[in-house]
Amino acid sequence: MAASVTCKLHPGHSLTRHHYGGEEGHACVCALCERIIAGAGYRCGECGGFDAHEACLSLPMRVAFVGHPAHELTLSLLTASRWCDACRVASHAGCCVYRCVACDFDVHARCTSLLDGKQQHGRKRGVARRVGMAALRMGLFGLRVADAVTGGFGSPVIEVIETALNL
Ligand SMILES: [Zn+2]
Ligand SMILES: [Zn+2]
Numbered sequence: 087m088a089a090s091v092t093c094k095l096h097p098g099h100s101l102t103r104h105h106y107g108g109e110e111g112h113a114c115v116c117a118l119c120e121r122i123i124a125g126a127g128y129r130c131g132e133c134g135g136f137d138a139h140e141a142c143l144s145l146p147m148r149v150a151f152v153g154h155p156a157h158e159l160t161l162s163l164l165t166a167s168r169w170c171d172a173c174r175v176a177s178h179a180g181c182c183v184y185r186c187v188a189c190d191f192d193v194h195a196r197c198t199s200l201l202d203g204k205q206q207h208g209r210k211r212g213v214a215r216r217v218g219m220a221a222l223r224m225g226l227f228g229l230r231v232a233d234a235v236t237g238g239f240g241s242p243v244i245e246v247i248e249t250a251l252n253l
């Protein structure tokens with residue numbers, strides 16, 4: 087971690103390494119992801135008007151975003167409040183969002199997959215799918231029991247499910 091860095095989003099001032107107290111005193115929010123900074127981060131040593139996580143300072147200036155495939159988005163410092171087109175939560179002047187100025191499209195860095203969202207969502211979907219398959223197999227077991235009791239009444243249904251599961 088360098089003692090001081092520069093950031094295109096806060097031009098002309100250098101940012102210096104700062105230890106943020108977390109809950110003690112007033113919480114400082116990262117200009118890029120708008121999450122509270124606890125521990126190490128960077129603060130503008132000249133005006134105090136810019137705070138950021140070290141990881142957020144390495145966000146790319148231009149990205150391709152699946153929610154707006156027509157144009158690349160540019161990381162920009164807001165000069166007025168704007169709505170995020172992904173989560174519909176407003177951000178205020180001094181925060182940074184990815185923008186397509188031509189289309190008036192704005193999205194938070196945290197609403198893209200650049201920070202951590204994509205991996206977490208992927209894992210959750212995987213678990214839901216496995217649970218769904220387990221439930222289907224349980225249902226199939228129930229049908230087999232019913233099939234034995236009724237003497238073959240449920241058989242066509244079982245065949246359909248077995249085909250779907252590739253048993
Ligand atoms: Zn951040
Ligand atoms: Zn400054």
Ligand SMILES: [Zn+2]
Nearest residue numbers: 170173194197
């Ligand atoms: Zn958002």
Ligand SMILES: [Zn+2]
Nearest residue numbers: 156157186189
């Ligand atoms: Zn656009």
